[in-house]
Structure formats: structure tokens, C-alpha cells
Amino acid sequence: MSSRRLANGAQLIDFSDAEGGTRRYARAANFSAEWIVPAMGEVAVESAEEAIVVLPGGGEIAAAGWRHRAEGPSVAIVPPGRFAVAADAAAAVVLATDRPDLDDAAALNAGGVADPRIAPVGVPFARRVPLTAPLVLPIDAIPVPPDNGRLRFVQSATISINIVVYDGPRGRTALSPHEHDAIEQGTLAIAGDYVHHLRAPWGRNADAWLEDVHLDAPPGSLLLIPPRLIHTTEGVGAGAHVMLDIFAPPRRDFIAKGWMANAADYAAPPA
Template sequence: MQPSSDQTISPFSVRKRSFQIFDDISSEQVGALRRWLMRGQNFIVEWLEADADGATTSVQSQHETLVLLPEAGGTIHQGQKPAVAAPAGSICIVPAGPYSITLQRGGRYCVIASSRDDIDLNEVLNAAAYVDPDPRVNPVGTPYRRQTCHDAVQVLQLDDIVPPADNPRLKMFQTETLSINWVAYDGPRARTQLSPHSHSSHEQGSLAIQGRYKHHLRVKWGKDANLWQDDEHCDAPSPSLLVIPVYLIHTSEGVGDEKHVLVDIFSPPRADFIAKGWVYNANDYQAGA
């Protein structure tokens, strides 16, 4: 998509969202794993499902990565260091460099990174959306610096983490170059308490891990009707990923009586959330100079 002449300032010039259901048709078979790859301008999402015990995947990144293990455990191997076992229901922060993950049959996993040296970005499912970068998206910039245990895998057990008192549905985490919101609740989201909003300088990935959703999307009308877009109400089963461009008004509604888990992804980390004290492990990091 070619940028419009006023794209650096206009809230009315909105790129098309990327959306993908992680179904059999869109999957790639890699040994005993099924894999789906998508991206935002500053992040890459790799969704994995293991068809056999002991299936292994490799990762290489210039920065810390996040490994999500929502339903099954796994083991992370970093060269000659001792292997790290991570249980189901955990999030791992893995230092920069190469590592591998041994997975369990039937398990679903996700690796989130701001850089991947081992992935050709021309091969991701939504590669065409990033032929031309959006200049309005803030770059990753200078990474945050981990203050302690910078060369060790951190395993965070989700059930042990208390959400912020003023934001009880969210559990937020960061790495050097990423932040995520883990949003979990039972049953449908109240339709009287949705939160439509937009971002002027960063994209958002919304990864549906459990439950069914309807993503409500709207482009603000300006004087130039050529830039108008129809509202969209996108049905999103799990697993699926929506990548929301700048200035697109959005809110996600969990539908149905089951448990819902949605992970919002940002890169660079959300400094505003860190400043509010919402990010669980923010004290482990210092902003880069």
C-alpha cells in the first residue's frame, strides 16, 4: 500500500488491518510441528502446535523473546546452560541469542519477538502488508536494559501474578523491546463496557488464545471521502491474530460463555503502562538512553 501524502500526520489515512485464523489451510508443517507466522511492523508472532512428544523448534533473536505456554509445558535449551523446564500456564522471557524449545504432544505455544534472525519475513502470512513500512509507527529504538539475571531464562507462572488493583482483567509484562497484556475473563464481555480507542504511533497485535471474539473496527471520517472505510465486525475464533494499524479505532468483545484469553502485543514497550505501574516486571528493566 502506498502512503498518502499526509500519512505522517493524518488520522484519516488508515492502513488495512491484518487478520488470520490459525487453521489447517494457513498452517505450515515443520517436522512434527504445525506453524503459523505473522508480523507487525516491529514484531513477529510464531504460533506452534505439537503433533508429537519431544517435537523441537529453534529460535534465534537479537533481543529477548517471549515464549507463551498457555496449556502445556515445555523445556528451553540454551547451548551449554542447564535446561529450563517451564510448566503449563507460564510465560518465559528468554535472553537474546539461539535456543530451542522441546514441546509436548497436543500443546500449543507462541514465540513473540521483535527480531528473528532465523525467519524470512517475506514468508509470513501477511508479508504483503509490510512491503512499505508505515512511517507513523514508532521504531523499536534503544532497547530497555535488564537490571538482573540478564542471561537467564525467567519463568513467570500466570496464576501467581496479581493484576493491578485498578486494572483487574490485565496482567502486563515487558522485555527489552516488547510488552504484552494478558487479558483473561470468564463468559462474555459486557457490551456496555467496551473500550473503543486508537493509537497514533504504534501498532497492536491481538492474539486470541482461548474463546471466541468479535473485533469491532472503525476508521474515523475526515473531509476526504476517498479515505473512508466501512466499519468491520470481525469474527475471531481461537487461535487467531489481528494486527491493528495506527489510527484504526478498535475494541474486542469476548462472546460466548467459555473462558477468554487474549494477548495484546506492542513493540516498543508501552511506556505509558510502565509509568502507571501496571507492568508486573517493569522494575527489572531500565529504559535505554
């Protein structure tokens, strides 16, 4: 396991190179991401808000009073409280904004300085009907936007994710470099190899300009992208590519466009 901080403010965390029983997680400004491999068995989790659990190879989620099994690639919105996660054929990912069971000082990327440009989560979205057990969605069944079959969008009360799925390399003539003003983005590679392209905008002082970065990212790597850093990600090589883009709080612009598959489950707080 490793963590690397770049001069442009981005961080690359590698979850993949550790023994099976080792807890591995990273801390972003507004969320944590824990990587749970099958060899770890059933792993206890506690979340003060709804959590998002991604099970790319299937697995189980259980708590007092309920147990849910996902036979294939799935994503689950899990109610607050204590539960357990076990991954089957591939690592599971637990995303949450408030994990009282995790020590931030033990995160792989511990010791960073808070970025004041990142807007806080604020008031959570309000679920219209409280969850008493997980809402488990097969990834293939999540609707896609009419003009982009690669993307699927899901939210919890405090997080939203884009699940990006495609086969083969992503065309180099169809990349989407962009930046965010007050948002930190997490990009987690689940399957396939990637190159993250990062560009720091130029200011008036040429002595402060930074070189572009073209960063190799294998499965099990998490890139944390700070505000105002131009970025795009290119899937390289053959085979399946599965990637998560992670945001906290949920992306209101994606909700407004009608892309968020489960947006109707929530009432948004005042902007």
C-alpha cells in the same frame, strides 16, 4: 493458514488451519509472532534480543546449559540467542523483535507495505541484571492492576504484552474503543472466540469514509491494528477467554502507571 488485509489497514492472520509440522509465523512492523503447536515437537528459535514465550498449556524451553519446564499456563522472558520451544497441551507463542532465523518473505502476511506512522523500537530497555536463563512466570501469579483483574502486564527489553484472561462473554456495555497515534497493536486470540470492532475515523472527504468492521476471530488468530484505527475486542460465548495484546517497543504509559509486573528489571532508554 491464511492472511487477510482489510481496507482500513488491519490484517487478520489465522495460524490454526495447518498441518502439525508446518512453521507458521507473521511479521508486524516491529515484531514477529510464531505459533508452535504440540505436534511440532521441539522447535529451534534464534532471537537477537530477549524473546517472550507464552506457554498457555505448559511446555519446555531449552538451550545449551539450561532447560526449564512449565507445568501450567506460563510466560517466559528468554535471553538472546538460540533456544528451543516445545508446547504441551496448547500452542505456544514466540514473540521477538529480531529473528535472524526467520525469512520475512515466508511469513503468512508477507508482501505488505511499511507504515511510516509506526514508531520504531529504537534503543532497547536495559536489563539491570543480565539473564543467563529464562525468567518463567506462572500467568496466575502475575499481579493485576487494582481496578482490573482481567489484565496482566509483562515486558522484555523490546516488547510488552497484556495477558487478558476472563470467563464467559465480555459485557457489551463495558467495551473500551480507543486508538493509538504511532503504535501498531497485535491482538492474538489464545482461547475463546472474539469479535474485533474496528472503526476508521472520518475525514473531510465523505467519499473516503469506510464502513465499520465487526470481525470474527477464533483461537489462533492474530489481528494487526495500525495507528489511528479505533478498535475494541469483545469476547463472545461461554468458557475461558485468553488473549494477548502485543506492543513493540514496551508501553511506557503502562510502566508509568505501575502496571508492568517486571518493569523494575529494566532501565528505560531516554524517551
